[in-house]
Amino acid sequence: MLIPGTHYRLAFTQSVLALLQVINAPTHYRLDYPDLSLILALVRGGSLARASALLKVDVSTVFRAVRRLEAALGQQLFEKSGAGYLPTTLAQTLAEQAERAEQALEAARIGAEQGGEVISGTVRLTCTDSVLQSLLLPALARFMPSYPALTIELCTSNDFANLSRRDADIALRLTRTPPEHLVGRRLADISYRVCASAAYVQSVDSHDLAALTWIAPDDFLPDHPTVAWRRQQLPGVTPSYRCNSMLSVTELVRAGLGVAALPDFLIGDGLQPLTEPLHGYDTALWLLTRPDCRALRSVVTLFDELGLALKLP
Known part of the structure; x- marks a missing residue:
């Protein structure tokens, strides 16, 4: 039977050994689980106050523990700035290793509870x-x-x-x-159709596509199928609104600001197709x-x- 807490040390053994290889401290200090927990909490929190909340100890305890650990390692782990405690490269490396070990521990705990192999x-x-x-x-x-x-x-x-x-x-x-x-x-x-909101359709002649207010992807998506279709079929149209994502294009159409060619999976409630699927421009x-x-x-x-x-x- 494992002594309470022992499983933490067993799970962290390999990670701790790997971490020790990146440390070149004259004292040859050996990191343990509380050290890794401290570093990870301060990297995640970014301040003494948030780290103390994560560790469930007071701020002064975290401050003293960090000072003692840096002295023992002979290396600086964090830089104090107006934005809080910024991790050095060493601290970031230690935190990443600690986080992976933490995930392994969680997977082991779940596996023990469920009595089987766990995907982690x-x-x-x-x-x-x-x-x-x-x-x-x-x-x-x-x-x-x-x-x-x-x-x-x-x-x-x-x-x-x-x-x-x-x-x-x-x-x-x-x-x-x-x-x-x-x-x-x-x-x-995936096919595309020209769509508009019900409110917009009621205010315009939706049969004349070239006369409508167009919403389109911007130059961030220059080869998008809807851009190619519009340039081919409606060369005289200049979009009144340009967006850097199709989700934004859809939301502007939903708001009643104009029309756009949208993929099938984005045509939901509040939108209605004005055309059949754009032949030859599917994906x-x-x-x-x-x-x-x-x-x-x-x-x-x-x-x-x-x-x-x-x-x-």
Whole structure:
């Protein structure tokens, strides 16, 4: 039987040994679990007051503990500034290792409670804000409660650079031709229609598209299918509103400020199509990852769950 608290030290042993390799202190001080908890709390909190709240001790205790630890290591961990306590490179490295060990502890606890193997770890996921709002969040709400030890880091962007730079593990992208160096699944075909709010339609002649007030993506999305369609079909139209995301375009249309070509999954309550799908300007929703990520169980699990949850009719 484990003595209470012993499981914490066992779980942290490998992380602590790894951390000691980055420390070049003349005293050869050996970090322990309370030290790591202190560093992590101060990095997360950014101030003595918030760190003391996380640790459930008073501010003076945190202050003295940091001073003692820096003296023992012979290195500065934090720089005091007007913005609070800023971690040095060493403190940031220690905090990252401590956080991973903390996640491993949580996974072990859940596994012990559930009596089985637990999917754990951090998966970095990137998508556009429109896909996040309309498709991803409802999907995550359905299956993520089954994976309490799995952590997801979300980043909204419009390009594939996140995966190429290894800033992300999984990407949800609207594209006809995903990069060849990525692997994945085509989840659904996506078409676009010109849409407007009911209130706007009542105030204009919606049959003359060129005479309407247009809302469109800005130069941040120069190759967007809706931009290509408008330039081809309505070359004389200059949009009155430009936005750097399709979600913003949709909200302006919903507010009754004009019309825009929107993807199927963003056409919801309060919006009505004015045209049939824009033929030849459709795209697809792709679920993508890097080949090397297929060896990571956390990534594979999330990838498979998203593949099932995001299958569109």
